[in-house]
Amino acid sequence: TPPSLIRNFCIIAHIDHGKSTLADRMLQLTGIVNDRQMREQYLDRMDIERERGITIKSQAVRLPWEVDGTTYALNMIDTPGHVDFTYEVSRSLAACEGAVLLVDAAQGIEAQTLANLYLALENDLEIIPVLNKIDLPAAQPEKYAEELASLIGGSPEDCLRVSGKTGAGVPELLDRIINRVPAPVGDPDAPARAMIFDSVYDSYRGVVTYVRMIDGKLHPREQIQMMSTRAVHELLEIGVISPEPEPTKGLSVGEVGYLITGVKDVRQSKVGDTVTTKLKPATEALKGYAEPKPMVFSGIYPIDGSDYPNLREALDKLRLSDASLVYEPETSAALGFGFRCGFLGLLHLEIITERLEREFNLSLIATSPSVIYRVTKDDGGEHIVTNPSEFPEGKIREVFEPMVKATILSPKDYVGTIMELCQSRRGSLIDMQYLGEDRVQLRYKLPLAEIVFDFFDHLKSKTQGYASLDYEDDGFAEGDLVKVDLLLQGEKVDAFSSIVHRDKAYAQGTRIATKLRELIPRQQFEVPIQAAVGARIIARETIRAIRKDVLAKCYGGDISRKRKLLEKQKEGKKRMKMVGRVEVPQEAFIAALSTE
Numbered sequence: 301t302p303p304s305l306i307r308n309f310c311i312i313a314h315i316d317h318g319k320s321t322l323a324d325r326m327l328q329l330t331g332i333v334n335d336r337q338m339r340e341q342y343l344d345r346m347d348i349e350r351e352r353g354i355t356i357k358s359q360a361v362r363l364p365w366e367v368d369g370t371t372y373a374l375n376m377i378d379t380p381g382h383v384d385f386t387y388e389v390s391r392s393l394a395a396c397e398g399a400v401l402l403v404d405a406a407q408g409i410e411a412q413t414l415a416n417l418y419l420a421l422e423n424d425l426e427i428i429p430v431l432n433k434i435d436l437p438a439a440q441p442e443k444y445a446e447e448l449a450s451l452i453g454g455s456p457e458d459c460l461r462v463s464g465k466t467g468a469g470v471p472e473l474l475d476r477i478i479n480r481v482p483a484p485v486g487d488p489d490a491p492a493r494a495m496i497f498d499s500v501y502d503s504y505r506g507v508v509t510y511v512r513m514i515d516g517k518l519h520p521r522e523q524i525q526m527m528s529t530r531a532v533h534e535l536l537e538i539g540v541i542s543p544e545p546e547p548t549k550g551l552s553v554g555e556v557g558y559l560i561t562g563v564k565d566v567r568q569s570k571v572g573d574t575v576t577t578k579l580k581p582a583t584e585a586l587k588g589y590a591e592p593k594p595m596v597f598s599g600i601y602p603i604d605g606s607d608y609p610n611l612r613e614a615l616d617k618l619r620l621s622d623a624s625l626v627y628e629p630e631t632s633a634a635l636g637f638g639f640r641c642g643f644l645g646l647l648h649l650e651i652i653t654e655r656l657e658r659e660f661n662l663s664l665i666a667t668s669p670s671v672i673y674r675v676t677k678d679d680g681g682e683h684i685v686t687n688p689s690e691f692p693e694g695k696i697r698e699v700f701e702p703m704v705k706a707t708i709l710s711p712k713d714y715v716g717t718i719m720e721l722c723q724s725r726r727g728s729l730i731d732m733q734y735l736g737e738d739r740v741q742l743r744y745k746l747p748l749a750e751i752v753f754d755f756f757d758h759l760k761s762k763t764q765g766y767a768s769l770d771y772e773d774d775g776f777a778e779g780d781l782v783k784v785d786l787l788l789q790g791e792k793v794d795a796f797s798s799i800v801h802r803d804k805a806y807a808q809g810t811r812i813a814t815k816l817r818e819l820i821p822r823q824q825f826e827v828p829i830q831a832a833v834g835a836r837i838i839a840r841e842t843i844r845a846i847r848k849d850v851l852a853k854c855y856g857g858d859i860s861r862k863r864k865l866l867e868k869q870k871e872g873k874k875r876m877k878m879v880g881r882v883e884v885p886q887e888a889f890i891a892a893l894s895t896e
């Protein structure tokens with residue numbers, strides 16, 4: 301297809317504003333998926349994506365669409381909406397000339413609407429504003445068209461109104477994409493340069509690499525070269541996805557498609573790298589993407605120590621398909637052999653542990669997540685700490701923690717509540733701005749550790765679900781941070797250590813000690829629990845020794861309470877880990893996480 305007949309676009313939106321549903325309608329309307337083949341969220345191929353109704357990996361699909369008797373090739377790149385996966389969005393954007401900015405007509409602009417819009421503008425994309433879900437009775441397209449227009453310029457009438465559910469307005473949207481989004485430009489005669497914007501592992505075909513051709517051409521059977529590593533591979537197959545992979549005779553300027561070389565590891569086909577040919581190599585690589593950085597670390601341990609080799613194998617396999625997953629072996633006095641793993645965020649952590657358990661049939665313990673700290677000591681040593689138990693001993697000079705710039709959007713009634721929440725999380729206000737009559741944007745500088753775990757849940761519940769959040773990396777800052785240790789029977793349990801602000805150490809120690817007392821079942825002997833900062837004990841609890849009859853403590857005859865207690869015990873049995881002489885249930889290891 302000549303570049304003049306190609307349009308490359310993506311759909312960007314806040315989570316749940318309906319990207320995947322709209323993409324489904326486009327697949328149907330353009331006829332590449334018929335009604336019989338259609339299933340919801342067609343492009344979300346991973347089980348977890350389908351179950352959770354979220355998009356994790358980007359997808360690219362080619363759609364034919366006719367305007368005035370000419371058939372165009374539209375390449376649509378679906379992008380994930382969750383803040384953990386922002387880096388996937390940014391690289392998808394770099395493969396496009398236009399972006400459909402999708403806004404739920406019953407919700408209006410949200411934090412990720414803005415974040416994605418700014419990313420799209422940075423990439424010089426043509427923005428097509430669209431209000432979605434106009435079939436909803438609560439939709440207020442007029443009101444939000446005004447908001448959108450004041451945000452991106454233009455008049456409210458320019459804003460298309462569609463329903464991904466009913467398909468209303470979607471043909472007009474496809475027409476508009478063809479009329480507004482610029483055709484790709486590139487030099488067809490120059491040495492080949494293709495930008496890798498995604499690579500996924502397929503157990504049958506090995507790594508499938510998604511590319512956008514910038515210059516020149518690529519053909520099957522050619523020797524191709526990765527410009528960053530200079531590795532050469534034979535191009536076994538090249539093609540387009542529409543909506544299943546279809547081999548073609550090649551890809552040329554502006555086209556979007558896939559490559560297969562038989563490589564087995566996604567890291568050999570690095571996202572952001574430039575593909576060229578060995579015979580006629582390009583001299584300059586395309587500007588790549590920033591590498592995804594792990595933000596949250598957690599120790600992952602098999603419950604059954606003999607599963608350790610299986611866990612290693614499972615992680616190695618998952619890394620084939622997820623280059624952002626990092627891990628290294630780690631030993632814990634309490635938990636034995638395991639791995640310290642780095643994740644993009646808490647959702648990423650949850651997804652990986654869920655996949656490890658489901659796809660590889662492992663029973664795992666994940667320790668409380670931690671962010672990364674930089675610690676300098678009086679003797680001049682510098683330590684990078686991703687595991688709280690490795691916080692250095694001795695005289696500490698300074699501790700630095702990662703910071704973020706958070707953007708919160710909310711109706712104005714909740715401003716006070718939000719400010720209180722941010723203050724309690726050591727935030728400092730950067731600025732506040734009205735986006736419409738009722739909508740306020742607050743920007744805060746906050747420690748990552750304070751928001752990465754449960755901040756969003758608190759924000760949602762304190763604002764009846766109305767506030768939305770997005771955040772970006774904002775470097776490191778010094779903080780008055782200390783390590784809180786937990787001792788069972790006088791022995792420090794490394795997996796329970798956490799790093800917190802000095803002012804919160806006492807509350808944290810008390811909370812975890814209380815939580816452990818509740819979670820750890822009674823044993824044959826008394827178990828003292830202590831929390832300590834350095835050598836100073838700051839909280840103390842005791843689990844009394846077991847009595848013969850566990851029900852004895854339920855005085856009276858409340859049968860439902862007894863049953864509950866028995867059930868609780870049964871459940872607890874499933875996931876126990878011996879720590880010294882004490883049986884500790886799995887929930888205890890993430891107890892430090894919640895701030896209830």
Ligand code: GTP
Binds near residue numbers: 315381436464
């Ligand atoms: P992520 O992939 O997680 O970023 O979400 P998404 O933006 O792709 O949203 P998705 O398409 O999964 O839609 C979110 C919810 O909105 C689903 O429950 C859809 O059924 C619903 N929905 C999407 N489009 C429409 C629409 O036009 N009308 C109505 N009434 N509901 C819609």
